[in-house]
Amino acid sequence: MELQINGLNKRYGAVHAVRDFTLRLEPGILGLLGPNGAGKSTLMRMLATVTRPSSGTIRFNGSDVAKSPDELRRTLGYLPQDFGIYPHLSAIEFLEYIGALKGIGRRALRARIATLLESLNLAHAGSRPLGGFSGGMRQRVGIAQALLNDPRLLIVDEPTAGLDPEERVRFRALLRDMAGERIIIFSTHICSDVESLATRVAIVDHGMLLADEHPLKLVSGCASLEDAYLQIVTGARPAA
Numbered sequence: 001m002e003l004q005i006n007g008l009n010k011r012y013g014a015v016h017a018v019r020d021f022t023l024r025l026e027p028g029i030l031g032l033l034g035p036n037g038a039g040k041s042t043l044m045r046m047l048a049t050v051t052r053p054s055s056g057t058i059r060f061n062g063s064d065v066a067k068s069p070d071e072l073r074r075t076l077g078y079l080p081q082d083f084g085i086y087p088h089l090s091a092i093e094f095l096e097y098i099g100a101l102k103g104i105g106r107r108a109l110r111a112r113i114a115t116l117l118e119s120l121n122l123a124h125a126g127s128r129p130l131g132g133f134s135g136g137m138r139q140r141v142g143i144a145q146a147l148l149n150d151p152r153l154l155i156v157d158e159p160t161a162g163l164d165p166e167e168r169v170r171f172r173a174l175l176r177d178m179a180g181e182r183i184i185i186f187s188t189h190i191c192s193d194v195e196s197l198a199t200r201v202a203i204v205d206h207g208m209l210l211a212d213e214h215p216l217k218l219v220s221g222c223a224s225l226e227d228a229y230l231q232i233v234t235g236a237r238p239a240a
């Protein structure tokens, strides 16, 4: 499995949100780091085929996703940064609805929802309306919907935002268990997410890829990953 991003650009009027972005991904966990407005979500939306690039290509297993998005979409799990919910549906009803849209059979779907609610520590709240969920609980429902179809390509935009430390650790364990033959891309502002999870880190600023390295390599010679990150985005350290 391979995801090849080549010379990707996205412009919103005068804003050049993603610039000449080239990256080749194989199974593993890529952590995307970058300041607010760096272009992380824009990049992820293009990879999830929600937004079209202004120019450049994305190839999934060799085929251009702008021309044939179906192969990628079939095996995609995506958590947008601004994940909306239906306040009157229960967590189970909402996940059944998303699962039906994804074409998952009823029996398999029920079993999958039960497993995911358990792994995300939501089993006790499955029948409650989402409108009454806390922010972190809603976020975990968002994670569950992204994982429903057991995706080979998982794109999660700030999945740990709003999670308390215990839930963050639980989520990281879940992703680590899932890894293997999958391409997982997640963005975060929490350096410890990257350190404990990522097999590769991409640092993005002003829409450009500034560094692409293993977290341990990135941090070598620096006091911490945060330190390495700050040096790169402030230009104190030349990009690799």
Ligand SMILES: Nc1ncnc2c1ncn2[C@@H]1O[C@H](COP(=O)(O)OP(=O)(O)OP(=O)(O)O)[C@@H](O)[C@H]1O
Pocket: 012, 015, 016, 017, 034, 035, 036, 037, 038, 039, 040, 041, 042, 043, 081
């Ligand atoms: N739909 C849009 N219309 C116009 N401009 C947009 C749109 N989406 C993003 N932008 C602009 O593109 C740039 C990149 O935004 P993006 O949301 O990708 O950043 P980000 O790295 O995800 O930031 P954050 O860490 O705050 O989530 C910003 O300048 C933003 O204002």
Ligand SMILES: [Mg+2]
Pocket: 040, 041, 042, 081, 157
């Ligand atoms: Mg974002």
